[in-house]
Amino acid sequence: MSDFLGAGWSTYITLVTLVGIVWCIWLLFSQLKVKVKLKPDGEVADTGHVWDGDLRELNNPLPRWWMWMFLISCIFSLVYLVLYPGLGSYPGVLGYSTDSALMQSMTTANDELKPVYAKYVKMDIGQIAADPKAREMGQRLFLNSCAQCHGSDAGGAKGFPNLTDGDWLYGGSPENIKTTIVNGRAGVMPPFPQLDSKQIVDVANYVRSLSGLPADDLKTARGAEVFKANCVACHGSDSKGNIALGAPNLADKTWLYGSTEAAIIETVTKGRMAMMPAQDKVLSPEKIQLLTAYVWGLSNNKQAGATR
Ligand code: HEC
Ligand code: HEC
The missing domain is CATH 1.10.760.10 (Cytochrome c-like domain)
Structure with a gap:
């Protein structure tokens, strides 16, 4: 909520939100003041609406539980808007943002996965490409980050090179492939x-x-x-x-x-x-290492006789 271009929209949204909540509370209390009339015999009166022959609309008071739920929701939203971003560009007392939450969970996930990847960082590309477990991980990374352009079989499409054919625009050595992935190419x-x-x-x-x-x-x-x-x-x-x-x-x-x-x-x-597109800001060096080996293996494993 911090990406409003000007203060105008931020103020506008804040006002609409607060006025909306205050109006709800006012509506609730204004209705509580209306006394429900009872008939002389103590029965609840109806509104005079009768349809389908004998269905009468009764004029019961608001149930207490409903009134409290309504009030609690209003108070909840006010407390929420103090703690979390929601009122224009006001960041909230807790300073929470989906951006920082995502960064946090990505860092945690990367830290947790470090030991899993650590083994491969020390290996050379040929060894990683020959390791079935590493190939599986490489393939999953490829499906997540690369398949939308190169195809899920890495076979490419018009304007997007085939990565399995051993024919390279930028060279097919592990170093060349890694440079392509890290820096991108144009x-x-x-x-x-x-x-x-x-x-x-x-x-x-x-x-x-x-x-x-x-x-x-x-x-x-x-x-x-x-x-x-x-x-x-x-x-x-x-x-x-x-x-x-x-x-x-x-x-x-x-x-x-x-x-x-x-x-x-x-x-x-x-x-x-x-x-x-360059991947150095998107993928950790460990993931890029696995992807390099996976992509290199797509055309070189066949020659080396390994299955893929
Ligand atoms: C400044 C360097 C440069 C010059 C000069 C140049 N090309 Fe290219 N050409 C490229 C690059 C780089 C690509 C790949 C473009 C891409 O990746 O989108 C390319 C792609 C092509 C392709 C597409 C190949 C394919 O596989 O589909 C053809 C055909 C081509 N060039 C022909 C020519 C012809 C004919 C000329 C001279 C009239 C020429 N190029 C001059 C750099 C150049
Ligand atoms: C947005 C589309 C897109 C995504 C996503 C993408 N690529 Fe590419 N990639 C391309 C294009 C387009 C080229 C060709 C660039 C050129 O011709 O200059 C290319 C080129 C390459 C090359 C060089 C091929 C050669 O013949 O030298 C490699 C290797 C490669 N990509 C690997 C990857 C990997 C690994 C990923 C996932 C991390 C990935 N790409 C994600 C579009 C994409």
Whole structure:
């Protein structure tokens, strides 16, 4: 409740809340003053409402228990609003906030889990990746923090790289994977407004020819020149990419955005910018260690003959 932009809203909410409670108390006492009339024979009178033939609405006094419950709720809410945040930006006497409660429980959970993870911190990535227990933990962490983008099988999607195929934008060594997870990555493929649409079609054909996809020969020949002049700085003169920039290998069968002429034209015309968010503020170093091993293992365990 401390994130109001100005004092105006805070005051407004405080007033509405307090006036609401005071009004409830006033309503209760105003009704208590109304004396319930009894009939001469001592029977409770009715309001005169009769329906369905013989259903009469009686005019009973408020039951005592109900009145006390009502009053206690009003007092409870006032006490609550003194202790906890609720009145605009007033933080409450106890200084409680869901933010700090979350931080507290995350710290406690991390402290409790430290001994569980401690064993793995000392091991190298290959050993952790071969440990079935660690893989299970890594998979759970992956499902929680990574699967929404990379897919629950880490198989990726358009714009989100497949992490199981042994093909890496930023390198597949344990150190590279860890750096990716800790700092995040932002691959910038710039748009090319300086190229006209014919040159872009040409270069798209050339890019397709690099991985053996069908392409027009004439356009490919012209596209090679466009590529040499504009693209080799990042994708390399052998077009195998550059892991320092996250520039993909264009000569292989793995595509981040698709291999059709249309997809490549779109990439060159509009540019692309994929963002892998940094995890160093979100995950503890121990969790990042387990995730590095899990992700590394997805493509390397198969080669090492281990099951996953
Ligand atoms: C918000 C979406 C998102 C989340 C969440 C996310 N990633 Fe990524 N990740 C990406 C994108 C997009 C890229 C590609 C970045 C680029 O191309 O520049 C990427 C790249 C990577 C790479 C590099 C792949 C390569 O080929 O070099 C690794 C490794 C990776 N992510 C692991 C993880 C792990 C582990 C997690 C969970 C802690 C995670 N990612 C969570 C979107 C995400
Ligand atoms: C400044 C460096 C840079 C230059 C120059 C550059 N690229 Fe890229 N390119 C990248 C990066 C980085 C990516 C990955 C973008 C991402 O991760 O979102 C990329 C992605 C691509 C892709 C998508 C590959 C896939 O797997 O889907 C294609 C195609 C491509 N570039 C072609 C070109 C062509 C053609 C040129 C020249 C006209 C060019 N690039 C110039 C850095 C560059």
